[in-house]
Amino acid sequence: MENQRPLILVSNDDGIVAKGISELIKFLRPLGEVVVMAPDKARSGTGCALTTGEPIHYSLVRKDVGLTVYKCSGNPADCVKLAFETVLDRKPDLVVGGINHGDNSATNVHYSGTMGVVIEGCLKGVPSIGFSLCSHEPDANFTAAGPYVRDIARLVLEKGLPALTCLNVNFPDTQELKGVKICRQTKGQWTSEWENFAHRGDNHYYWLTGSFVDEDADQEDTDHWALANGYVAITPTTVDVTAYGMIDELKTWF
Protein backbone atom coordinates (compact mmCIF):
# COMPACT_ATOMS: atom_id res chain seq x y z
CA MET A 1 0.00 0.00 0.00
CA GLU A 2 2.77 2.39 -0.97
CA ASN A 3 0.41 5.15 -1.98
CA GLN A 4 -1.31 5.35 1.37
CA ARG A 5 -0.93 8.66 3.12
CA PRO A 6 0.80 8.55 6.51
CA LEU A 7 -1.54 7.61 9.36
CA ILE A 8 -1.20 9.98 12.32
CA LEU A 9 -2.73 9.24 15.74
CA VAL A 10 -3.36 12.34 17.88
CA SER A 11 -4.25 12.66 21.54
CA ASN A 12 -3.69 15.08 24.41
CA ASP A 13 -4.32 15.58 28.11
CA ASP A 14 -6.28 18.84 28.09
CA GLY A 15 -9.21 16.98 26.57
CA ILE A 16 -10.99 16.93 23.24
CA VAL A 17 -12.39 20.47 23.48
CA ALA A 18 -9.05 22.21 24.15
CA LYS A 19 -7.82 24.74 21.61
CA GLY A 20 -4.37 23.12 21.57
CA ILE A 21 -5.55 19.84 20.05
CA SER A 22 -7.68 21.67 17.46
CA GLU A 23 -4.65 23.65 16.40
CA LEU A 24 -2.50 20.51 16.30
CA ILE A 25 -5.02 18.75 14.06
CA LYS A 26 -5.06 21.76 11.72
CA PHE A 27 -1.25 21.77 11.50
CA LEU A 28 -0.99 18.01 10.89
CA ARG A 29 -3.82 17.41 8.39
CA PRO A 30 -1.71 18.34 5.35
CA LEU A 31 0.75 15.58 6.30
CA GLY A 32 -1.58 12.59 6.31
CA GLU A 33 -4.71 10.87 7.53
CA VAL A 34 -5.41 12.01 11.10
CA VAL A 35 -7.22 9.91 13.71
CA VAL A 36 -7.90 11.54 17.08
CA MET A 37 -8.65 9.63 20.29
CA ALA A 38 -8.64 12.18 23.09
CA PRO A 39 -9.92 12.33 26.66
CA ASP A 40 -13.48 13.59 27.03
CA LYS A 41 -12.33 16.00 29.75
CA ALA A 42 -9.08 17.49 31.03
CA ARG A 43 -6.63 14.91 32.36
CA SER A 44 -3.67 17.14 33.10
CA GLY A 45 -0.82 15.77 35.18
CA THR A 46 -1.82 12.14 34.68
CA GLY A 47 1.52 11.07 33.20
CA CYS A 48 1.35 7.48 31.93
CA ALA A 49 -1.51 6.60 34.29
CA LEU A 50 -3.83 3.85 33.11
CA THR A 51 -7.43 3.17 34.07
CA THR A 52 -7.36 -0.17 35.85
CA GLY A 53 -10.28 -0.09 38.30
CA GLU A 54 -13.13 0.52 35.89
CA PRO A 55 -13.90 0.15 32.19
CA ILE A 56 -13.46 3.01 29.74
CA HIS A 57 -15.69 4.01 26.85
CA TYR A 58 -15.15 5.72 23.50
CA SER A 59 -17.43 7.21 20.89
CA LEU A 60 -17.23 8.89 17.50
CA VAL A 61 -17.35 12.70 17.56
CA ARG A 62 -16.78 13.62 13.93
CA LYS A 63 -15.76 12.11 10.60
CA ASP A 64 -14.45 14.16 7.71
CA VAL A 65 -12.17 13.59 4.71
CA GLY A 66 -8.83 12.54 6.19
CA LEU A 67 -9.92 13.19 9.77
CA THR A 68 -11.77 11.02 12.28
CA VAL A 69 -12.26 12.19 15.86
CA TYR A 70 -13.15 10.05 18.88
CA LYS A 71 -13.48 10.93 22.54
CA CYS A 72 -12.66 8.52 25.34
CA SER A 73 -13.35 8.39 29.08
CA GLY A 74 -9.81 7.20 29.85
CA ASN A 75 -6.48 8.87 30.46
CA PRO A 76 -4.14 9.92 27.65
CA ALA A 77 -2.18 6.64 27.73
CA ASP A 78 -5.47 4.69 27.72
CA CYS A 79 -6.51 6.65 24.62
CA VAL A 80 -3.41 5.56 22.70
CA LYS A 81 -3.68 1.93 23.81
CA LEU A 82 -7.39 1.83 22.95
CA ALA A 83 -6.97 3.48 19.54
CA PHE A 84 -4.38 0.88 18.52
CA GLU A 85 -6.77 -1.98 19.18
CA THR A 86 -10.07 -0.45 18.08
CA VAL A 87 -10.25 2.45 15.61
CA LEU A 88 -6.94 2.18 13.73
CA ASP A 89 -6.96 -0.18 10.76
CA ARG A 90 -3.16 -0.35 10.68
CA LYS A 91 -0.16 0.63 12.80
CA PRO A 92 0.13 4.42 12.66
CA ASP A 93 3.20 6.11 11.18
CA LEU A 94 3.26 8.76 13.88
CA VAL A 95 1.76 9.37 17.34
CA VAL A 96 1.45 13.01 18.40
CA GLY A 97 0.43 14.48 21.76
CA GLY A 98 -0.66 18.07 22.36
CA ILE A 99 -0.46 20.86 21.78
CA ASN A 100 -0.46 21.10 25.56
CA HIS A 101 -1.57 24.26 27.32
CA GLY A 102 1.45 24.41 29.64
CA ASP A 103 5.15 23.67 29.87
CA ASN A 104 6.27 20.02 29.79
CA SER A 105 10.01 20.68 29.90
CA ALA A 106 12.45 19.67 32.65
CA THR A 107 11.17 17.10 35.14
CA ASN A 108 7.56 17.81 34.12
CA VAL A 109 8.02 15.05 31.58
CA HIS A 110 7.24 12.59 34.39
CA TYR A 111 3.84 14.10 35.19
CA SER A 112 2.79 15.11 31.71
CA GLY A 113 -0.25 13.43 30.19
CA THR A 114 0.89 14.84 26.85
CA MET A 115 4.12 12.89 27.25
CA GLY A 116 2.00 9.95 28.48
CA VAL A 117 0.59 9.85 24.94
CA VAL A 118 4.08 10.03 23.48
CA ILE A 119 5.68 7.46 25.78
CA GLU A 120 2.85 5.05 25.02
CA GLY A 121 3.29 5.55 21.27
CA CYS A 122 7.03 5.05 21.63
CA LEU A 123 6.58 1.88 23.70
CA LYS A 124 4.41 0.57 20.86
CA GLY A 125 7.29 1.11 18.44
CA VAL A 126 5.87 4.14 16.62
CA PRO A 127 7.78 7.44 16.18
CA SER A 128 6.12 9.80 18.65
CA ILE A 129 6.25 13.53 19.42
CA GLY A 130 4.79 15.69 22.20
CA PHE A 131 4.17 19.40 21.63
CA SER A 132 3.58 21.85 24.49
CA LEU A 133 3.28 25.61 24.74
CA CYS A 134 4.42 27.51 27.85
CA SER A 135 1.00 29.05 28.46
CA HIS A 136 -1.94 27.70 30.42
CA GLU A 137 -4.36 30.17 28.82
CA PRO A 138 -7.38 28.44 27.26
CA ASP A 139 -7.08 30.87 24.35
CA ALA A 140 -3.27 30.64 24.04
CA ASN A 141 -1.78 31.69 20.71
CA PHE A 142 -0.35 28.69 18.82
CA THR A 143 0.20 30.54 15.54
CA ALA A 144 3.98 30.76 15.61
CA ALA A 145 4.26 27.12 16.67
CA GLY A 146 2.38 25.92 13.59
CA PRO A 147 5.19 25.81 11.01
CA TYR A 148 7.52 24.15 13.54
CA VAL A 149 4.95 21.51 14.44
CA ARG A 150 4.50 20.68 10.76
CA ASP A 151 8.24 20.67 9.98
CA ILE A 152 9.16 18.52 12.97
CA ALA A 153 6.36 16.05 12.25
CA ARG A 154 7.36 15.89 8.58
CA LEU A 155 11.01 15.26 9.49
CA VAL A 156 10.07 12.48 11.87
CA LEU A 157 7.82 10.89 9.23
CA GLU A 158 10.72 11.01 6.75
CA LYS A 159 13.60 9.97 9.00
CA GLY A 160 11.95 7.99 11.79
CA LEU A 161 13.30 7.93 15.33
CA PRO A 162 15.61 5.41 17.01
CA ALA A 163 13.96 2.59 18.95
CA LEU A 164 12.77 3.59 22.45
CA THR A 165 13.28 7.29 21.65
CA CYS A 166 10.63 9.99 21.30
CA LEU A 167 10.63 13.80 21.18
CA ASN A 168 9.46 16.27 23.82
CA VAL A 169 8.99 19.62 22.07
CA ASN A 170 8.21 22.77 24.06
CA PHE A 171 7.44 26.24 22.69
CA PRO A 172 8.03 29.48 24.59
CA ASP A 173 4.93 31.68 24.77
CA THR A 174 5.99 34.15 22.12
CA GLN A 175 5.16 34.81 18.49
CA GLU A 176 8.81 35.56 17.69
CA LEU A 177 10.52 32.18 17.80
CA LYS A 178 14.27 32.25 17.19
CA GLY A 179 14.59 28.69 15.85
CA VAL A 180 15.22 25.22 17.29
CA LYS A 181 17.58 24.08 20.05
CA ILE A 182 18.25 20.40 20.75
CA CYS A 183 18.30 20.08 24.55
CA ARG A 184 18.66 17.90 27.57
CA GLN A 185 16.13 17.76 30.41
CA THR A 186 16.73 20.56 32.92
CA LYS A 187 17.53 19.41 36.46
CA GLY A 188 15.55 20.98 39.25
CA GLN A 189 12.85 20.56 41.86
CA TRP A 190 9.32 21.69 42.50
CA THR A 191 8.99 23.43 45.87
CA SER A 192 6.16 24.99 47.93
CA GLU A 193 3.88 22.52 46.24
CA TRP A 194 0.74 22.71 48.36
CA GLU A 195 -1.80 25.35 49.19
CA ASN A 196 -3.42 24.46 52.49
CA PHE A 197 -7.01 25.32 53.34
CA ALA A 198 -9.70 24.36 55.81
CA HIS A 199 -13.09 22.94 54.94
CA ARG A 200 -15.81 22.49 57.56
CA GLY A 201 -13.28 22.83 60.34
CA ASP A 202 -10.84 20.29 58.94
CA ASN A 203 -7.59 22.00 57.93
CA HIS A 204 -5.95 19.06 56.18
CA TYR A 205 -6.99 19.93 52.62
CA TYR A 206 -4.31 20.71 50.09
CA TRP A 207 -4.37 21.90 46.50
CA LEU A 208 -1.36 21.32 44.25
CA THR A 209 0.59 24.39 43.22
CA GLY A 210 4.35 25.04 43.44
CA SER A 211 7.29 26.75 41.84
CA PHE A 212 10.16 25.11 40.01
CA VAL A 213 13.70 25.73 41.25
CA ASP A 214 16.12 25.33 38.37
CA GLU A 215 19.35 23.56 39.39
CA ASP A 216 20.83 24.02 35.93
CA ALA A 217 20.68 27.83 35.76
CA ASP A 218 22.56 29.29 32.78
CA GLN A 219 23.35 25.84 31.32
CA GLU A 220 22.82 26.53 27.63
CA ASP A 221 22.15 22.91 26.69
CA THR A 222 18.95 22.63 28.77
CA ASP A 223 15.35 22.92 27.67
CA HIS A 224 14.76 25.69 30.21
CA TRP A 225 17.55 27.80 28.74
CA ALA A 226 16.15 27.36 25.24
CA LEU A 227 12.65 28.36 26.33
CA ALA A 228 13.86 31.34 28.36
CA ASN A 229 15.78 32.57 25.33
CA GLY A 230 13.02 32.30 22.76
CA TYR A 231 13.92 28.98 21.12
CA VAL A 232 11.81 25.90 20.41
CA ALA A 233 13.20 23.26 22.82
CA ILE A 234 13.43 19.72 21.43
CA THR A 235 14.46 17.19 24.09
CA PRO A 236 15.02 13.66 22.76
CA THR A 237 13.55 11.35 25.37
CA THR A 238 14.08 7.69 26.12
CA VAL A 239 11.60 5.15 27.43
CA ASP A 240 14.44 2.83 28.52
CA VAL A 241 14.97 4.28 31.99
CA THR A 242 17.69 1.85 33.03
CA ALA A 243 20.50 3.78 34.76
CA TYR A 244 23.20 1.92 32.80
CA GLY A 245 25.96 3.93 34.45
CA MET A 246 25.16 2.40 37.82
CA ILE A 247 25.04 -1.28 36.85
CA ASP A 248 28.72 -2.08 37.45
CA GLU A 249 28.86 -0.20 40.75
CA LEU A 250 25.70 -1.90 41.97
CA LYS A 251 27.13 -5.34 41.17
CA THR A 252 29.89 -4.71 43.72
CA TRP A 253 27.27 -4.31 46.47
CA PHE A 254 26.14 -7.95 46.44
Place this chain on the structure above:
Amino acid sequence: MENQRPLILVSNDDGIVAKGISELIKFLRPLGEVVVMAPDKARSGTGCALTTGEPIHYSLVRKDVGLTVYKCSGNPADCVKLAFETVLDRKPDLVVGGINHGDNSATNVHYSGTMGVVIEGCLKGVPSIGFSLCSHEPDANFTAAGPYVRDIARLVLEKGLPALTCLNVNFPDTQELKGVKICRQTKGQWTSEWENFAHRGDNHYYWLTGSFVDEDADQEDTDHWALANGYVAITPTTVDVTAYGMIDELKTWF
Protein backbone atom coordinates in the same frame (compact mmCIF):
# COMPACT_ATOMS: atom_id res chain seq x y z
CA MET B 1 21.77 15.59 65.13
CA GLU B 2 24.18 12.73 64.49
CA ASN B 3 22.37 10.34 66.78
CA GLN B 4 19.04 10.57 65.01
CA ARG B 5 17.81 7.34 63.53
CA PRO B 6 17.31 7.35 59.76
CA LEU B 7 13.96 8.77 58.67
CA ILE B 8 12.18 6.54 56.15
CA LEU B 9 9.13 7.66 54.17
CA VAL B 10 6.94 4.81 52.92
CA SER B 11 4.09 4.80 50.42
CA ASN B 12 2.54 2.45 47.86
CA ASP B 13 -0.14 2.26 45.19
CA ASP B 14 -2.21 -0.66 46.48
CA GLY B 15 -3.46 1.54 49.30
CA ILE B 16 -3.01 1.71 53.04
CA VAL B 17 -4.81 -1.56 53.78
CA ALA B 18 -2.75 -3.76 51.45
CA LYS B 19 -0.72 -6.57 52.97
CA GLY B 20 2.35 -5.51 50.98
CA ILE B 21 2.75 -2.17 52.74
CA SER B 22 2.21 -3.76 56.17
CA GLU B 23 4.96 -6.24 55.42
CA LEU B 24 7.25 -3.48 54.13
CA ILE B 25 6.75 -1.46 57.32
CA LYS B 26 7.57 -4.53 59.39
CA PHE B 27 10.78 -5.15 57.44
CA LEU B 28 11.91 -1.51 57.61
CA ARG B 29 11.15 -0.60 61.23
CA PRO B 30 14.43 -1.98 62.60
CA LEU B 31 16.30 0.40 60.29
CA GLY B 32 14.86 3.70 61.46
CA GLU B 33 11.90 5.95 62.12
CA VAL B 34 9.16 5.11 59.64
CA VAL B 35 6.53 7.58 58.42
CA VAL B 36 3.84 6.25 56.10
CA MET B 37 1.69 8.39 53.81
CA ALA B 38 -0.27 6.02 51.62
CA PRO B 39 -3.35 6.25 49.40
CA ASP B 40 -6.64 5.58 51.17
CA LYS B 41 -7.61 3.16 48.39
CA ALA B 42 -5.93 1.25 45.57
CA ARG B 43 -4.30 3.48 42.97
CA SER B 44 -2.68 0.86 40.79
CA GLY B 45 -1.32 1.86 37.41
CA THR B 46 -1.29 5.57 38.19
CA GLY B 47 2.42 6.05 37.47
CA CYS B 48 3.55 9.54 38.45
CA ALA B 49 0.04 10.98 38.09
CA LEU B 50 -0.74 14.00 40.23
CA THR B 51 -4.10 15.27 41.44
CA THR B 52 -4.54 18.65 39.77
CA GLY B 53 -8.28 19.12 39.41
CA GLU B 54 -9.32 18.86 43.04
CA PRO B 55 -7.80 19.15 46.52
CA ILE B 56 -6.50 16.15 48.41
CA HIS B 57 -6.84 15.37 52.11
CA TYR B 58 -4.77 13.43 54.63
CA SER B 59 -5.38 12.19 58.16
CA LEU B 60 -3.55 10.32 60.92
CA VAL B 61 -4.29 6.59 61.10
CA ARG B 62 -1.91 5.42 63.83
CA LYS B 63 1.03 6.58 65.92
CA ASP B 64 3.41 4.21 67.65
CA VAL B 65 7.04 4.29 68.80
CA GLY B 66 9.07 4.87 65.63
CA LEU B 67 6.07 4.58 63.33
CA THR B 68 3.49 7.12 62.22
CA VAL B 69 0.88 6.22 59.61
CA TYR B 70 -1.21 8.62 57.53
CA LYS B 71 -3.68 7.97 54.74
CA CYS B 72 -4.23 10.35 51.87
CA SER B 73 -6.88 10.78 49.17
CA GLY B 74 -4.26 11.46 46.47
CA ASN B 75 -2.17 9.33 44.17
CA PRO B 76 1.16 7.78 45.21
CA ALA B 77 3.20 10.71 43.87
CA ASP B 78 0.85 13.14 45.65
CA CYS B 79 1.46 11.23 48.89
CA VAL B 80 5.21 11.74 48.66
CA LYS B 81 4.94 15.41 47.72
CA LEU B 82 2.45 16.04 50.52
CA ALA B 83 4.45 14.19 53.18
CA PHE B 84 7.52 16.30 52.41
CA GLU B 85 5.66 19.53 53.09
CA THR B 86 3.38 18.46 55.93
CA VAL B 87 4.18 15.53 58.21
CA LEU B 88 7.96 15.19 57.87
CA ASP B 89 9.98 17.38 60.21
CA ARG B 90 13.15 16.94 58.15
CA LYS B 91 14.21 15.63 54.76
CA PRO B 92 13.94 11.82 54.87
CA ASP B 93 16.99 9.61 54.42
CA LEU B 94 15.10 7.11 52.28
CA VAL B 95 11.84 6.91 50.33
CA VAL B 96 10.43 3.42 49.80
CA GLY B 97 7.46 2.30 47.68
CA GLY B 98 5.69 -1.05 47.98
CA ILE B 99 5.75 -3.86 48.48
CA ASN B 100 3.58 -3.92 45.39
CA HIS B 101 1.20 -6.77 44.72
CA GLY B 102 2.31 -7.29 41.11
CA ASP B 103 5.29 -7.11 38.79
CA ASN B 104 6.80 -3.69 38.03
CA SER B 105 9.66 -4.92 35.88
CA ALA B 106 10.26 -4.17 32.19
CA THR B 107 8.21 -1.31 30.72
CA ASN B 108 5.75 -1.50 33.63
CA VAL B 109 7.98 1.04 35.33
CA HIS B 110 6.15 3.72 33.34
CA TYR B 111 2.70 2.79 34.66
CA SER B 112 3.66 1.78 38.19
CA GLY B 113 2.34 3.85 41.08
CA THR B 114 4.92 2.11 43.26
CA MET B 115 7.61 3.55 41.01
CA GLY B 116 5.65 6.84 41.05
CA VAL B 117 6.52 6.99 44.77
CA VAL B 118 10.14 6.20 43.99
CA ILE B 119 10.55 8.60 41.06
CA GLU B 120 9.05 11.38 43.18
CA GLY B 121 11.45 10.65 46.04
CA CYS B 122 14.36 10.58 43.60
CA LEU B 123 13.34 13.88 42.00
CA LYS B 124 13.39 15.36 45.50
CA GLY B 125 17.00 14.26 45.90
CA VAL B 126 16.39 11.40 48.34
CA PRO B 127 17.67 7.82 47.78
CA SER B 128 14.57 5.87 46.79
CA ILE B 129 13.66 2.22 46.26
CA GLY B 130 10.59 0.45 44.92
CA PHE B 131 9.82 -3.14 45.91
CA SER B 132 7.34 -5.32 44.00
CA LEU B 133 6.37 -8.99 44.14
CA CYS B 134 5.23 -10.89 41.04
CA SER B 135 1.89 -11.85 42.55
CA HIS B 136 -1.40 -9.98 42.53
CA GLU B 137 -2.84 -12.11 45.33
CA PRO B 138 -4.13 -10.01 48.25
CA ASP B 139 -2.61 -12.60 50.59
CA ALA B 140 0.68 -12.98 48.68
CA ASN B 141 3.61 -14.40 50.62
CA PHE B 142 6.30 -11.76 51.23
CA THR B 143 8.32 -13.82 53.73
CA ALA B 144 11.30 -14.64 51.54
CA ALA B 145 11.50 -11.02 50.33
CA GLY B 146 11.90 -9.69 53.86
CA PRO B 147 15.65 -10.14 54.37
CA TYR B 148 16.37 -8.76 50.90
CA VAL B 149 14.19 -5.70 51.50
CA ARG B 150 16.02 -4.99 54.72
CA ASP B 151 19.50 -5.60 53.27
CA ILE B 152 18.89 -3.48 50.17
CA ALA B 153 17.41 -0.64 52.23
CA ARG B 154 20.32 -0.82 54.69
CA LEU B 155 22.86 -0.73 51.85
CA VAL B 156 21.19 2.30 50.29
CA LEU B 157 21.09 4.08 53.65
CA GLU B 158 24.83 3.38 54.06
CA LYS B 159 26.05 4.07 50.53
CA GLY B 160 23.44 6.41 49.08
CA LEU B 161 22.54 6.44 45.39
CA PRO B 162 23.87 8.64 42.59
CA ALA B 163 21.87 11.79 41.79
CA LEU B 164 18.79 11.15 39.63
CA THR B 165 19.08 7.39 40.17
CA CYS B 166 16.71 5.11 42.08
CA LEU B 167 16.18 1.35 42.36
CA ASN B 168 13.36 -0.77 40.96
CA VAL B 169 13.44 -4.10 42.84
CA ASN B 170 11.20 -6.99 41.79
CA PHE B 171 10.80 -10.36 43.51
CA PRO B 172 9.70 -13.56 41.79
CA ASP B 173 6.75 -15.24 43.49
CA THR B 174 8.73 -17.96 45.20
CA GLN B 175 10.01 -18.68 48.69
CA GLU B 176 13.31 -20.01 47.31
CA LEU B 177 15.13 -16.94 46.10
CA LYS B 178 18.50 -17.61 44.48
CA GLY B 179 20.08 -14.23 45.22
CA VAL B 180 20.30 -10.83 43.53
CA LYS B 181 20.84 -9.93 39.85
CA ILE B 182 21.56 -6.37 38.73
CA CYS B 183 19.53 -5.87 35.56
CA ARG B 184 18.42 -3.63 32.75
CA GLN B 185 14.80 -2.95 31.86
CA THR B 186 13.43 -5.69 29.58
CA LYS B 187 12.23 -4.51 26.17
CA GLY B 188 8.82 -5.61 25.05
CA GLN B 189 5.23 -4.67 24.40
CA TRP B 190 1.84 -5.20 25.92
CA THR B 191 -0.61 -6.71 23.42
CA SER B 192 -4.30 -7.69 23.40
CA GLU B 193 -4.80 -5.00 25.97
CA TRP B 194 -8.58 -4.60 26.00
CA GLU B 195 -11.51 -6.77 26.87
CA ASN B 196 -14.55 -5.47 25.06
CA PHE B 197 -18.08 -5.72 26.41
CA ALA B 198 -21.49 -4.26 25.86
CA HIS B 199 -23.54 -2.37 28.41
CA ARG B 200 -27.15 -1.38 27.76
CA GLY B 201 -26.73 -1.99 24.04
CA ASP B 202 -23.55 0.10 23.73
CA ASN B 203 -20.62 -2.14 22.79
CA HIS B 204 -17.85 0.42 23.17
CA TYR B 205 -16.83 -0.43 26.73
CA TYR B 206 -13.33 -1.75 27.34
CA TRP B 207 -11.53 -3.08 30.40
CA LEU B 208 -7.74 -3.09 30.53
CA THR B 209 -6.05 -6.48 30.41
CA GLY B 210 -3.23 -7.69 28.13
CA SER B 211 -0.23 -9.92 27.84
CA PHE B 212 3.39 -8.82 27.66
CA VAL B 213 5.46 -9.93 24.68
CA ASP B 214 9.10 -10.04 25.66
CA GLU B 215 11.41 -8.75 22.92
CA ASP B 216 14.50 -9.60 24.96
CA ALA B 217 13.89 -13.34 25.37
CA ASP B 218 16.88 -15.20 26.81
CA GLN B 219 18.88 -12.02 27.41
CA GLU B 220 20.44 -12.79 30.78
CA ASP B 221 20.97 -9.16 31.75
CA THR B 222 17.26 -8.29 31.84
CA ASP B 223 14.90 -8.07 34.79
CA HIS B 224 12.56 -10.59 33.16
CA TRP B 225 15.32 -13.17 32.90
CA ALA B 226 16.24 -12.70 36.56
CA LEU B 227 12.63 -13.08 37.68
CA ALA B 228 12.00 -16.11 35.47
CA ASN B 229 15.09 -17.77 36.94
CA GLY B 230 14.34 -17.20 40.61
CA TYR B 231 16.51 -14.14 41.30
CA VAL B 232 15.67 -10.81 42.91
CA ALA B 233 15.87 -8.30 40.03
CA ILE B 234 17.37 -4.90 40.86
CA THR B 235 17.11 -2.45 37.98
CA PRO B 236 18.87 0.89 38.58
CA THR B 237 16.54 3.51 37.14
CA THR B 238 17.14 7.09 36.05
CA VAL B 239 14.77 10.05 36.25
CA ASP B 240 16.81 11.95 33.64
CA VAL B 241 15.06 10.61 30.56
CA THR B 242 17.07 12.63 28.04
CA ALA B 243 18.07 10.37 25.12
CA TYR B 244 21.63 11.68 25.12
CA GLY B 245 22.64 9.35 22.30
CA MET B 246 20.32 11.15 19.88
CA ILE B 247 21.34 14.75 20.56
CA ASP B 248 24.11 14.99 17.96
CA GLU B 249 22.06 13.27 15.26
CA LEU B 250 19.08 15.50 15.95
CA LYS B 251 21.22 18.64 15.64
CA THR B 252 21.92 17.70 12.01
CA TRP B 253 18.19 17.84 11.24
CA PHE B 254 17.85 21.60 11.71
